[in-house]
Amino acid sequence: MNRTPKKSYLLLAGLVLSLSLTSSLAFSADGKTLYEDKGCTGCHGEDAKTPLEKGYPKLAGQNGGYLLQQLMDIKSGARKNGKIPDTMKPVIDELSEPELKLLADYLAGLKWASQGTPPDAAPPGKKLYLTKSCVACHGKEGMKPIMKTYPFLAGQDRTYLLAQMKDIGSKARENGLSNSMQPVMHLVNKKEMDAIAKYLSLVK
Numbered sequence: 001m002n003r004t005p006k007k008s009y010l011l012l013a014g015l016v017l018s019l020s021l022t023s024s025l026a027f028s029a030d031g032k033t034l035y036e037d038k039g040c041t042g043c044h045g046e047d048a049k050t051p052l053e054k055g056y057p058k059l060a061g062q063n064g065g066y067l068l069q070q071l072m073d074i075k076s077g078a079r080k081n082g083k084i085p086d087t088m089k090p091v092i093d094e095l096s097e098p099e100l101k102l103l104a105d106y107l108a109g110l111k112w113a114s115q116g117t118p119p120d121a122a123p124p125g126k127k128l129y130l131t132k133s134c135v136a137c138h139g140k141e142g143m144k145p146i147m148k149t150y151p152f153l154a155g156q157d158r159t160y161l162l163a164q165m166k167d168i169g170s171k172a173r174e175n176g177l178s179n180s181m182q183p184v185m186h187l188v189n190k191k192e193m194d195a196i197a198k199y200l201s202l203v204k
């Protein structure tokens with residue numbers, strides 16, 4: 001009995017299959033490559049914590065659940081506040097959901113820009129942060145969000161922080177879980193928001 005042809009055919013098929021699996025995994029399993037190839041570096045910085053301009057957020061080490069939610073919402077159009085339509089939307093539109101997941105996982109795995117060390121002389125915004133309920137959800141120094149889907153704020157770009165507070169307050173941003181924060185925003189006026197943004201951006 002000669003079974004060699006069949007066996008070698010099977011072996012060959014197996015080899016082809018495993019090669020193609022390996023190469024597609026090698027391509028898709030790399031959030032870092034996607035982050036570089038899709039141009040994210042141009043606006044958020046190579047290390048994802050050196051944004052190009054004021055008003056652009058730091059992403060490195062942000063909560064994974066939160067990041068994925070934002071990316072999905074930008075893609076679906078649910079988040080369309082501020083600079084999103086002109087900057088992020090066109091880039092994200094080209095990416096698939098599995099690619100967004102890889103990007104979120106990659107970014108969440110990096111080190112967050114701040115270690116949660118309070119600024120030397122506590123600026124006035126700190127007291128507001130503690131008394132206007134922010135600390136209940138975003139945690140001490142903006143560094144201990146109570147859920148995976150809540151963002152870190154410590155050390156974030158000041159202009160970006162202020163813009164998001166205003167937009168969540170006015171409902172220009174109402175994607176994701178922003179409706180849990182929206183009801184407390186009447187507790188702070190624009191000047192107080194600015195003071196809180198300044199304080200949070202100074203957390204080291």
Ligand code: HEC
Binds near residue numbers: 086
């Ligand atoms: C042309 C500039 C630009 C490019 C390219 C860009 N972004 Fe952004 N991104 C922004 C700006 C600006 C914002 C904030 C917009 C606003 O709310 O006003 C933002 C917001 C985000 C947010 C939300 C952050 C938060 O704290 O809610 C995430 C996540 C994000 N970008 C990820 C990415 C990823 C991943 C890529 C690459 C696939 C990318 N961005 C490419 C400019 C850019």
Ligand code: HEC
Binds near residue numbers: 069153164179181184
């Ligand atoms: C009840 C919980 C809750 C309270 C209280 C709260 N927040 Fe939030 N905050 C959230 C959630 C949840 C999000 C993310 C919304 C989303 O899913 O898009 C958020 C988002 C933000 C963002 C945008 C972050 C980013 O990366 O885009 C800022 C800035 C912020 N909060 C500041 C504050 C400040 C300042 C206060 C106090 C005046 C406050 N929050 C009170 C839950 C809360």
